[in-house]
């Protein structure tokens with residue numbers, strides 16, 4: 001039994017989809033030669049094999065033909081009525097004998113949404129015996145790519161050359177992975193425009209799992225024309241469509257196509273390959289899986305302790321107590337209310353005596369105002385000194401917002417300065433208020 005999984009990383013920018021509804025004649029002129037016309041080649045394919053050429057809005061015959069696609073309406077609504085012909089996509093201009101590099105050129109055909117990229121590069125490598133990486137990108141211009149902070153190049157030399165794994169068909173460009181299973185893009189043309197990228201592949205079985213960040217009512221996916229919107233924006237057209245062939249279509253509105261295909265004989269081996277690639281997760285402490293109690297506005301530590309005692313008294317399974325931001329002075333991070341929470345420094349010890357743990361809540365945003373008695377709020381002053389805040393586009397003016405403590409700045413957690421600032425503030429505060437873990441709330 002061969003199991004597989006694949007991982008795709010795509011970069012997504014935020015653009016809205018516009019449906020252009022102007023009607024023009026169905027036969028389209030292409031390029032500079034006014035006599036050159038485009039006629040879609042629409043073979044008689046099984047319905048489950050149709051790849052949607054109109055994923056945006058309700059298609060009409062005219063609009064479909066304007067995209068150079070095939071129009072065959074059905075009674076069924078799930079099945080695309082407007083689907084790709086065989087003569088869309090790219091051709092291979094040149095390919096290295098090893099199949100590691102290829103240069104692609106767009107065939108003369110109508111555009112779906114405009115701004116098609118005419119020349120693409122294809123690069124593939126076997127990164128290990130069980131990992132195939134391939135990438136399709138603009139041959140001329142650098143496009144945004146998600147930084148791969150944890151993905152490292154492997155130093156191992158795979159024994160099998162890329163040409164044993166990957167076949168490239170020239171016209172139209174098709175890539176077929178043949179090592180353990182078939183991942184075959186013959187089913188539909190590659191579309192690669194500035195704000196619309198699409199790749200489809202025929203899969204060898206209906207055993208399709210994964211695609212996180214949704215409530216999936218079943219582990220094995222439904223392949224009856226099901227689209228899961230994903231890739232950060234979590235809105236169409238960014239998504240993955242599964243269809244009965246079975247086949248998969250990836251659609252996104254930016255970036256590049258960057259695929260890793262991982263091989264293994266068992267699900268466990270595939271998961272091991274996956275973690276080898278993306279890095280291993282942190283194993284949470286056992287106690288963090290226990291019962292936890294948190295609320296906003298206990299008001300003072302006496303009330304918190306009364307709550308703890310009340311639950312202990314009835315032997316409620318109860319591992320962790322929180323304090324929310326009302327333990328702070330005026331909801332300012334790295335401070336505590338020395339009147340109502342005056343014994344907070346000893347609170348962790350109090351919980352530990354009975355084998356319980358203490359989690360403290362922190363917010364990301366930092367107040368710009370002074371502390372009680374018009375004294376300096378040092379975490380803010382030190383962050384300002386270290387350029388730790390998110391700025392406006394001039395790179396200087398702090399972006400100002402309004403969060404729990406009132407007017408705030410926002411730490412720029414992508415900057416080294418900010419990380420250093422945060423670690424120092426946090427270490428200092430930890431020495432003051434012992435605790436077992438942190439709950440960092442969202443920006444709001």
Ligand SMILES: *[C@@H]1O[C@H](CO)[C@@H](O)[C@H](O)[C@H]1NC(C)=O
Pocket residue numbers: 151152153
């Ligand atoms: C990995 O290798 C490729 C070329 O083989 C190179 O372009 C890329 O920068 C390398 N990445 C890292 C993280 O070293």
Ligand SMILES: *[C@@H]1O[C@H](CO)[C@@H](O)[C@H](O)[C@H]1NC(C)=O
Pocket residue numbers: 299300302303340
């Ligand atoms: C703590 O808050 C409760 C409820 O508001 C109040 O009754 C009590 O007097 C307060 N205790 C102290 C020590 O402030």
Ligand SMILES: *[C@@H]1O[C@H](CO)[C@@H](O)[C@H](O)[C@H]1NC(C)=O
Pocket residue numbers: 299300329330337338339340
């Ligand atoms: C302590 O709690 C009281 C009542 O809940 C509140 O009015 C007061 O502002 C708090 N003291 C401090 C220093 O935050």
